């Protein structure tokens with residue numbers, strides 16, 4: 300018989316589905332766009348990108364609340380319930396190969412690709428958990444690459460580690476962008492914003508435009524990191540770190556520097 | 572005259588039927604050879620099969636069971652899957668189908684409903700969904716309530732296409748979010764008990780595009796509107812409109828070309844507003 304847990308989901312099915320729909324755009328989709336725009340600032344130079352990362356990390360002790368409350372938890376909810384939704388359906392594009400049916404199926408496929416990609420991406424850059432022994436382990440297997448006070452150089456190195464990395468990122472990002480753009484279109488139907496076939500056609504054009512725009516931003520970021528001179532970037536970041544600590548723009552925290560940068564700073568100090 | 576793959580005039584064609592003797596037996600394919608005549612429809616092919624009662628191998632066999640009523644695409648009883656696509660067999664012309672698909676006609680029962688026998692399925696879930704969302708105008712009472720309010724021309728014109736639904740189930744068969752629900756009868760159950768259990772099971776699952784569309788039809792009727800809140804409650808209940816994933820197959824296969832996705836979008840909007848109003852105002856019904 301039903302456990303009370305499944306009863307809860309059943310009773311609130313409408314609310315949960317509406318929250319799932321909403322969470323795809325707010326905060327998850329909105330975050331994704333801001334994230335890609337931030338990354339694309341690398342084309343402007345190491346300084347632009349590093350300054351944006353300083354700004355994010357200026358939240359300091361409350362950063363984790365923002366990370367978990369506005370990014371990780373909503374994403375985990377959207378992804379987790381997304382998998383539940385996928386399991387409760389049966390695609391039939393081989394029988395009914397209409398464009399809208401393919402878009403429906405692609406929404407599910409790109410959702411699964413996004414799940415795998417984002418899972419890897421967060422491990423690759425952020426490392427999932429910032430607990431001592433785990434962080435050491437993640438580093439050892441080439442994960443947890445990103446150091447916020449060596450933002451550009453560590454991201455660049457992570458991207459340039461193998462030729463497969465940019466290819467993998469491109470596929471993952473393209474899946475996320477399709478999923479967002481097509482998701483905004485289905486959202487418009489789910490919430491009753493565009494109702495008639497004509498309006499839905501116009502909305503398709505607008506959503507394709509949104510997807511194209513976000514994809515250009517994403518490719519800019521990818522190209523930026525893949526072509527970055529990471530040694531030069533690191534030098535500049537160390538200068539910026541020391542200056543910024545001196546003028547009080549950021550709080551001294553060597554944990555947020557990459558290991559090689561920490562060593563370099565120590566060596567310099569000894570020389571002085 | 573229809574030509575076969577070799578460019579010769581077609582003298583006969585093959586019909587493959589997915590057969591099933593009873594609700595709980597295995598399904599299997601049986602082939603039949605039908606002499607070609609111009610202007611056959613699928614129903615007349617099935618009549619031919621019943622008359623021959625022989626399969627393509629020349630073995631004698633039971634006639635294929637199928638359902639029909641109006642024979643003019645208004646009752647929905649003859650709906651089945653023909654060459655992979657759901658449609659009415661009475662309006663499916665063999666010449667057109669053979670034109671698209673060399674020499675073979677494949678007939679299957681709808682896959683989202685329990686099979687009773689061969690091509691006959693139990694469509695009771697389609698009608699249960701109409702009960703659930705109260706697809707009627709409530710005028711029953713002990714006294715004459717007089718004439719209802721007048722409907723203006725524009726609203727009539729908007730409502731008419733929605734009212735053409737014949738509950739055939741095509742939109743449900745093609746919907747990737749609509750999954751088969753089959754309840755097995757237990758040996759010690761009365762008819763009523765089984766019926767109740769079956770309906771409870773239906774009510775937990777997706778109501779489907781046709782019911783969402785009917786809810787919008789009756790909510791736009793000046794008298795039907797009186798219980799619009801109850802219909803929206805039903806649409807936001809378990810198995811309600813939230814299950815729709817916007818694949819839009821329903822609208823593509825509907826033989827009556829009903830603007831189902833427009834109804835779904837309007838119902839989605841109305842349902843959300845209804846829920847928000849109910850949350851903030853306990854008087855809202």
Ligand code: HEM
Nearest residue numbers: 320323324328378381410411414475482483485486489816
């Ligand atoms: C980059 C991260 C993601 C973004 C920006 C995103 C965004 C969206 C948006 C805007 C929608 C439309 C909601 C609607 O139709 O009402 C949506 C739907 C959906 N998402 Fe995501 N999503 C993301 C990740 C995922 C993941 C990881 C999964 C899980 C595998 C997933 C599964 C789904 C599913 C199944 C739907 C369809 C829901 C339905 O039709 O009812 N999404 N997503």
Ligand code: SF4
Nearest residue numbers: 736737739740742825
């Ligand atoms: S909406 Fe169309 S496809 Fe669905 S039951 Fe009615 S007539 Fe059939």
Ligand code: SF4
Nearest residue numbers: 746815816818819821
């Ligand atoms: S639009 Fe909704 S109801 Fe229609 S086929 Fe798609 S999922 Fe099913």
Ligand code: FES
Nearest residue numbers: 640642644647661
């Ligand atoms: S027999 Fe009524 S629709 Fe075919």
